[in-house]
Amino acid sequence: MAITASSTTALDVPSLVSQLMAVERQPIDKLTAKIASYETKISSFGTLSSLVSGFQTASAGMNTSLLKLTATPSDASVLSATASSTAVPGSYSVNVSQLAQSQNLVAAGQTSSTAAIGDGSATTVTFDLGTIDPNTLGGGTLVDGIYSGAIFTSNGSGTASITIDSSNNTLEGIRDAINAAGLGVNATIVNDGSGTPYRLALSSSNSGVSNSFKITTSGGDGSINSLLGYDPEGTQNLTQTLAAQNANLTVNGIAITSASNTVSEAIQGVTLTLKNTTSTPASLTVARDTSAIKTAASSFVDAYNALASQIKSRSAYGSITQEAGSLAGDGTLRLMQDQLRGIFMTPASGGSLTTLSQVGISIQKDGSLLLDGSKLDTAVSTNFADVSNLFSSSTGYATRLEDWAKSALEPGGLIDNRTKSLTQYIKDQNEAVDKLENRMSALEKKYIAEYTNLNLLLSRMNSTSTYLTQQLASSQSE
Known part of the structure; x- marks a missing residue:
């Protein structure tokens, strides 16, 4: 009788371990899905936070518009x-x-705007601003831009000085030194097209009779004084082209x-x-500014509707035809809804207008707001004081809604507290996942080792079976 031995097939260790680990990882997968859902909740509160902020701005804008x-x-x-x-x-x-106008002075013409004026020895140029009175002492006159018999009275702002020397003793250098010093004087160079066309023009930075010039110099060789010296009571080397006036x-x-x-x-x-x-x-x-008021009211309505729409969709419970919102059943969102509803249902006090519908802002069946601009215009034009009270008083809608939005957004507010609790939950669950992952890693190694050893055992059994079969077959043939 012939005896045959069937061999045992080796195990597919990677496939087998993978299937086993898929079962073992089910608790991790559930935690991961839960973490993802809480991350979605945080994202939803981030969106709502942005919309609440926009509504807060619109509410404040409504109050501001009433002041315009x-x-x-x-x-x-x-x-x-x-x-x-x-x-x-x-x-x-x-x-x-x-x-009103500023005093304007112009210096004598020069052949070049870059040629040196004088020998370059240091000259201090001092500017004083004040009032020129050509009629003081009776007989003061102004002829061809030159004062005679005038009195200069400083305006009390103090004097300011610059130094002109070999580094800047050109028209351009003087101009730049004056402008850089912040003296209350503006300097430019004009070209009048004559044989000596380049002329330094000075004007006071501020208009008014009390901002006229007195310019004195000290030091130098006298060339800068001949160009810039200007004393309304004495020598005037510049010519006035415009008098300061109020x-x-x-x-x-x-x-x-x-x-x-x-x-x-x-x-x-x-x-x-x-x-x-x-x-x-x-x-x-x-x-x-009725246009600003209407624009602000429109922004107020749009901002509320955007917020209300998101609250409604994110709090919706699922049905056969509709997926549940990311914040369905969330207590914080329900509280926000209740608070908003309470504000809109509580009339303002202190005036003849107590509800928003009286000024053209009505609540629709779906909870949104609708603005009737014509009705708002009429209320503003005929009863502005009560319209202002309806929105801006301590019991006004814009005031209360702005305060609500602020409290919802501030640290320790509804959104902040809920976001923190969700973040803490995610942190805790991630720590739990990390621990399970470590356990899964050890378990996977264990399975691989066990089934690899089992494969070795099966291999030995196959070898033994083959040997025995051969031995039996040999003995029978003898």
Whole structure:
């Protein structure tokens, strides 16, 4: 009788270990999925945080817009104007008889702007700013840009000096030294096209009669003094091309003088910028900036709707047709919803307008807001005080909503606390995963060793079986 032995197939250790480890890693996979879901929650709160911040800005903008006024002149070529929140709406008559200007002086012409002036020995040039009165002592005059019998009175701002020497004793060097020193004086070089065309021109940085020049020199060989010395009471080596003067105007018939063409507080809360004189008075209308209010209200509605839409979608529970939101069932999100709902359901106090619907902002069935711009315009034009109270008082909607947004975003607020708790959970679970990964690594090594040894055993058994079979077959043949 013939005896046969069947060999045992060797185990596929990598495949077998891989299948076993897939089972062993199921707790890690569950933790990893949970961590991913919490990371999604943090991302969702990041999105909501950005939207809450935008809503906070829009709420603050709503309050700010109610303080804005416009100042519109009848002739924009005469003046422009801006109005602050302290301005009083109304119409004002403005007549401009004289614009403010700076004194301008020009030096004698030179053949070159780069040629040395004098021998280069050091000369101190001192500038003083003040008032020139050509009519003091009766008989003071101004002829061809030169004063006679004038009195100069310093404005008290102090003197400032520069030094001209061999390093800068040219027109260009003098110009640069003056401009670099910040003396309240601007220097340029003009070319008048004559035989000695290059002329140093000086102007005071600020307009007004109290910013006229007195220029004195000391030291040197006298060449710089001959060029720049200017004493309204004495020798004047520069020629005045424009006299310093104040702006003269009237507002509603009241005479006003200003050293600058920018005139503040001639009208309460209004800054005028004078551009030209008038032959007939110009009117200036100060009014509420209804366009800014409507724009701010639109931004307020849009910012809320963007926030409400995300809160709704991220808190939605799943259904057959809809996947659950990333924050479905989250207690913090529910609390945010309840707080917002409470603010919108609580009327403002202190005025005849108590709800947003009275000024054209209504709540729709889906919870969003809708703005009726015409209704808002009417409310602003007919009852501004109560509109302002509705939004900006301590019980006003914009005030309360801005405060809510601020509290939700601040450290220790709803979003911050929830994000921190989620972050801590992720940290804890990652630590648990790390421990399990170490265990899996050891377990995998164990499985590989066990099944590798088993393969060796099977191999030996196959060898033994083969040997026995051969021995039996040999004995039978004998």
